[in-house]
Amino acid sequence: MTIPRWPATAAVLTMTALSLAACGQGTAAPPVGQGRPGPVTLDYWTDKQGSEAAVAAFNAAHEDVRLRYVKVPAADLVKNLRNAHKAGDGAAMPCIAQTDNRNGGQLLAEGVIKDLTKEVGGSAATFSPGGVEALTLAGITYGVPDKRDPLFSMYYKPIFAERGLKYPTTWEELIEIGKKHLKKDGIAVFNLAGEDPSTMMGLAWQAGARWYSVQGDAWKIDFTDDASKWSAGIMQRLLDDDLVEKISYAEYAAMMQEYDQGKIAMRQVSTWQLAGHQRNMKDSLGKWEAGPNLVVRGQSAPVSAADTGALAVPSLCKDTAKAAEAALWLATDRASVAAMADPVAGSGWYPAVADPAPFLDAVVPKQLWGEHAEAGKKVIADSARFADGWVYGPNSTAMYEELADKWGKAMNGEMKVEDVLTHMQRWTVEDLRRKGVKVVG
Amino acid sequence: MSTRRKGAAFSAPFFIGFACLFVLPLLYAAYQSLFTMRTSGLGIGPRQEVFTGFGNFARGLSDTTFWAAVGRVSLFAAVQIPIMLALSLTMALLLDAVTRPVAHRYRLAFLVPYMIPGIVAALMWMYIYSPRLGPLIDVTGIDFFASELIWVSMGNLLTWVGAGFNMLIVYGALQSVPREIFEAARMDGASELRVALSIKIPYVRGALVLTGMLSIIHMLQIFNEPLLFRNVVPEVVTKDFTPIMLIYYEAFDGNDYNYAAALSIILAVVVGVISMIFYRVTNRAQRP
Numbered sequence: 001m002t003i004p005r006w007p008a009t010a011a012v013l014t015m016t017a018l019s020l021a022a023c024g025q026g027t028a029a030p031p032v033g034q035g036r037p038g039p040v041t042l043d044y045w046t047d048k049q050g051s052e053a054a055v056a057a058f059n060a061a062h063e064d065v066r067l068r069y070v071k072v073p074a075a076d077l078v079k080n081l082r083n084a085h086k087a088g089d090g091a092a093m094p095c096i097a098q099t100d101n102r103n104g105g106q107l108l109a110e111g112v113i114k115d116l117t118k119e120v121g122g123s124a125a126t127f128s129p130g131g132v133e134a135l136t137l138a139g140i141t142y143g144v145p146d147k148r149d150p151l152f153s154m155y156y157k158p159i160f161a162e163r164g165l166k167y168p169t170t171w172e173e174l175i176e177i178g179k180k181h182l183k184k185d186g187i188a189v190f191n192l193a194g195e196d197p198s199t200m201m202g203l204a205w206q207a208g209a210r211w212y213s214v215q216g217d218a219w220k221i222d223f224t225d226d227a228s229k230w231s232a233g234i235m236q237r238l239l240d241d242d243l244v245e246k247i248s249y250a251e252y253a254a255m256m257q258e259y260d261q262g263k264i265a266m267r268q269v270s271t272w273q274l275a276g277h278q279r280n281m282k283d284s285l286g287k288w289e290a291g292p293n294l295v296v297r298g299q300s301a302p303v304s305a306a307d308t309g310a311l312a313v314p315s316l317c318k319d320t321a322k323a324a325e326a327a328l329w330l331a332t333d334r335a336s337v338a339a340m341a342d343p344v345a346g347s348g349w350y351p352a353v354a355d356p357a358p359f360l361d362a363v364v365p366k367q368l369w370g371e372h373a374e375a376g377k378k379v380i381a382d383s384a385r386f387a388d389g390w391v392y393g394p395n396s397t398a399m400y401e402e403l404a405d406k407w408g409k410a411m412n413g414e415m416k417v418e419d420v421l422t423h424m425q426r427w428t429v430e431d432l433r434r435k436g437v438k439v440v441g
Numbered sequence: 442m443s444t445r446r447k448g449a450a451f452s453a454p455f456f457i458g459f460a461c462l463f464v465l466p467l468l469y470a471a472y473q474s475l476f477t478m479r480t481s482g483l484g485i486g487p488r489q490e491v492f493t494g495f496g497n498f499a500r501g502l503s504d505t506t507f508w509a510a511v512g513r514v515s516l517f518a519a520v521q522i523p524i525m526l527a528l529s530l531t532m533a534l535l536l537d538a539v540t541r542p543v544a545h546r547y548r549l550a551f552l553v554p555y556m557i558p559g560i561v562a563a564l565m566w567m568y569i570y571s572p573r574l575g576p577l578i579d580v581t582g583i584d585f586f587a588s589e590l591i592w593v594s595m596g597n598l599l600t601w602v603g604a605g606f607n608m609l610i611v612y613g614a615l616q617s618v619p620r621e622i623f624e625a626a627r628m629d630g631a632s633e634l635r636v637a638l639s640i641k642i643p644y645v646r647g648a649l650v651l652t653g654m655l656s657i658i659h660m661l662q663i664f665n666e667p668l669l670f671r672n673v674v675p676e677v678v679t680k681d682f683t684p685i686m687l688i689y690y691e692a693f694d695g696n697d698y699n700y701a702a703a704l705s706i707i708l709a710v711v712v713g714v715i716s717m718i719f720y721r722v723t724n725r726a727q728r729p
Contacts, residue, residue: 079693086698109480110696111487138483194675217482247573250672254573394484398695401680408675412588431695437484 040065042323045072045080046098050346053339054330061333065322070094078103078397081314085112093316095323096330099143100307101134102392102400108142109394113312117141119324126332130388131352134308137391138214143310144324145352146331146340149270150383151202151304153291154277156284157372159187159265167266167291171203171234174266174294178243188245188264190238191255195248197400197407199268200417203231205305205390207296211428212393218438219393223425230297232417239411246411256280268293270306271350271363271380275343278368286370290379305387308352338362356384395431402427474498474703490699497703506681507704511661511711514683518660521596525656526649528600529607533645534637536608537615548612552605559602563669566598591674595666603659607652614648615641650723654716661712664689684708 044055044067055069072080077097084093099107107113120141124132131145155167163181168174178189192199204211207227213220222228238244245264247255258264260281269277278285293302311327313320330336332353340349341359351359360377369376393399406420415423432439474497480488501507532551536544554562570585572578577585585594618641626636664685671678680694681687688708692701 082696106696109483109485138485140485195672214483219483248673248675250567250669251571251573254571257573394480395695398690401690401694404675405679405681408679412676414676432484435484436479436481438482 039063040319040322041068042066042096042317042319042326043068043070043094044096044098044326045070045077045094047071047073047077048098048340048347048349050340050342050349051098053345054336057333057335057339058326058329061329062326065326067096067326067330072097074098078107081107081112082110085110085314085316088316090316090318093314095313095317095319096327097312097314098146098309099312100147100309101143102307102396104135104143104310104312105137105392106394106396107312108137108140111315113142114315114317114320115140115142116144116313116320116324119321120144120328123328123332126328126354128352128354128356128384128386130386131308133388134386134390135310143312144327144331145308146311146327147272147309147347147349148352148384148386149272149304149306149308150350150380150386151268151270151293151302151306152379152383153266153293154269155266155289155291156259156262156264157287157289159262167289168294169292170295175234175237175241175243177265178238179241182265183241183243186263188258189243190266190268191245191247191258191264192235192238192411193248194246194408194411195250195404197403200231200235200407201403202305203234203296204228206293206303206387207231207298210389210391211424212391212396213389214391215440218440219432220440221393221425221428221432223421223428227297228421229418232421235410236417239413239417253280260284262287270304271341271343272348274363274365274368275348278343278365281368285367288368288370289372290369290376292379293383301385302383303385303387304383305390309349334358350380350384357381393428393432394437395428395435398431399424399428470702470705473699474706475699477699478697497700498707500700501704501707504704507684507687507707510681510684510687511708514661514663515715517592517596518657520592521599522653522656522660524596525600525604526607526653528604529611529652530642530645530649532604532608533611533615534641536612537641538633538637548609551608554601555603555605557602559665560669562602563598563666566594566601567669567673570594586673588674588677591670591677595670598666599660599663603656607656610652611645611648614645618644646723650720653723654719657715657719658712661708661715684711 039062042065044051046069052069055067058067077099081093081097097113099113104113108115117136117140120132120135120143127145128148131148132141135141135143135145153167159165159182160167165177165181168177174189182189201211204227207230209222209225209227209231211221211223211228213222245258247258249255256277257280259267259277260283262284267277277288281288293304295302311331313323313327317323331351337351337353337359338346340346341351341362342348343363343365348363350356350363353359360381363380364373364377366373403420403424406415406423407417409415410417410420429439475492475494476490477493477496478488479491480486536547536551539547557565569575569577572584572586575585577583584590622640623636626640631639662685663683667678667682667686671680671682680690684704685708688701688704691697691704
């Protein structure tokens with residue numbers, strides 16, 4: 001039997017069309033906090049350990065506003081915020097989201113999060129110096145600082161003690177130690193991950209590079225200044241002289257094993273990485289000692305060049321004032337800050353408050369540092385001097401992925417680190433111009 | 442109730458799902474691909490959606506990284522798929538040659554890799570391959586994460602996952618071949634190898650064409666495995682390594698949904714054209 005084709009086709013099309021009509025929009029939920037008596041409930045998107053305790057503390061202390069902890073993996077957070085924003089979905093949108101200056105700058109540029117200059121500006125003094133500035137782009141503050149990354153060095157002491165070596169103070173000294181003393185014994189001075197260009201970027205930043213800066217109503221892009229080139233040169237020497245281990249974070253267990261067996265001499269860390277390091281060490285517990293961050297070219301003292309955590313308020317949130325108030329509370333209240341600083345139940349965060357001293361004890365890894373713990377505490381406190389004036393432009397997340405691609409090639413010797421910078425200069429300017437953003441120079 | 446209505450009632454669940462989850466997003470993507478987001482000055486604040494017609498398509502058609510990605514996976518497919526299908530065919534022929542109870546036991550065993558979710562399989566193999574912690578380095582001394590070996594490592598993973606499923610389709614086709622033909626051939630003195638080569642394989646050509654086409658479609662859309670491998674071999678597996686990876690990063694990292702939508706449509710057309718060519722060529726080859 002043969003069936004004529006066209007009626008079947010027509011039936012399929014009709015069914016599809018009918019189904020399409022059936023999957024139209026449902027009724028929208030009423031916007032959060034409107035026309036309802038009782039406390040306002042604000043959603044808070046984060047995946048950071050300790051936030052639940054901080055939310056509980058907030059709810060215990062407030063009656064008119066309730067926070068609801070919603071676990072959103074950091075990898076999906078920006079994407080989910082953008083999607084909810086694009087869909088105009090106020091009901092799905094949280095009122096507080098955990099992000100940082102790298103993603104925050106771009107979210108602000110896209111209009112996904114709010115200008116909080118008015119709400120946060122007056123409280124700048126309650127935060128660590130430069131904290132609010134780190135979350136300010138072209139005069140617009142877009143977040144409440146809730147975490148800072150003081151950077152410092154951590155050395156595997158036996159490697160240096162056995163050879164009668166002093167800890168290096170500059171990158172050049174580190175390279176010398178590696179070349180003269182450690183390479184022949186198969187010990188790496190440092191680990192660089194091929195997928196993670198943050199060490200190179202941080203070094204350029206510490207040395208004074210400002211890849212993005214605002215000039216009037218346009219961006220100035222500068223990946224190829226002397227500071228960036230110097231940092232590329234340091235990385236190139238580490239790679240060319242074969243002084244570094246190249247283990248990916250995808251092989252975290254293997255990386256930790258190498259540290260534990262004394263195959264890597266030092267690590268540049270911040271407090272949030274310490275709990276993980278301590279948890280994974282067996283034989284080397286108590287043998288690690290903290291020291292100041294390495295000094296860069298032309299500077300006499302180390303500074304920390306790293307990202308700042310931010311609590312942002314999405315544009316679709318109806319209760320900006322209440323949300324900003326809650327964010328300020330989360331970032332400064334003692335119980336909330338302590339919950340985030342806790343290295344085991346929390347995230348080992350170094351607080352962004354003006355006086356972090358009461359929380360310092362908590363972030364020191366006592367087993368890992370053993371007898372050096374007390375001295376280490378001072379090292380951490382002294383490292384809280386941050387490089388200022390660094391901003392990310394409106395295409396920062398895409399820029400970082402492009403940088404990661406080229407960094408991987410540089411680490412494998414397929415291109416020079418300095419050529420990565422020239423490529424990034426061209427790429428970033430082209431990408432911004434294509435989107436209609438004004439770029440000078 | 443008329444037959445017609447009953448038919449409509451039975452097919453409605455499918456059509457509703459098909460329309461909401463496939464047709465509607467497709468139409469929306471097609472619509473989106475005609476626009477582009479523009480901003481001005483510092484690029485801070487609300488952006489404007491501007492109609493650009495086929496501007497995104499023009500950009501996609503001349504985007505060398507996109508076509509390089511398509512070329513890359515096509516070349517990879519040309520090597521990996523024949524190997525995988527040859528393996529599937531061999532497995533199916535072996536199963537067909539043994540008694541049923543034995544075949545049943547092995548059929549299940551062959552299918553186990555396919556039951557494991559792709560991402561889990563990739564994570565598992567990444568551990569097995571690991572030159573630092575994995576067991577293979579001790580046995581073979583080969584670093585499967587070396588830049589020049591990454592194709593082999595990824596191909597092996599895909600073959601391991603896909604061979605069982607394809608074997609099942611080929612085996613199913615083999616089961617439907619009339620057994621009398623084999624008997625007749627054996628009476629004429631044909632060896633088992635001769636029976637396999639001259640009777641069984643020609644009979645399952647159709648199944649091989651089908652599995653080949655499905656494999657090509659799958660390969661052009663490959664995403665999970667290279668995304669995971671990007672961490673360990675970032676110098677090879679870049680963010681534009683495969684077409685879908687490029688689209689993913691354009692949409693969710695570069696926040697250019699419009700361009701990503703245009704690239705998705707171009708890719709769909711490419712997949713359609715390649716499948717059609719493959720189908721035509723193999724169909725022609727089948728005719729005596």
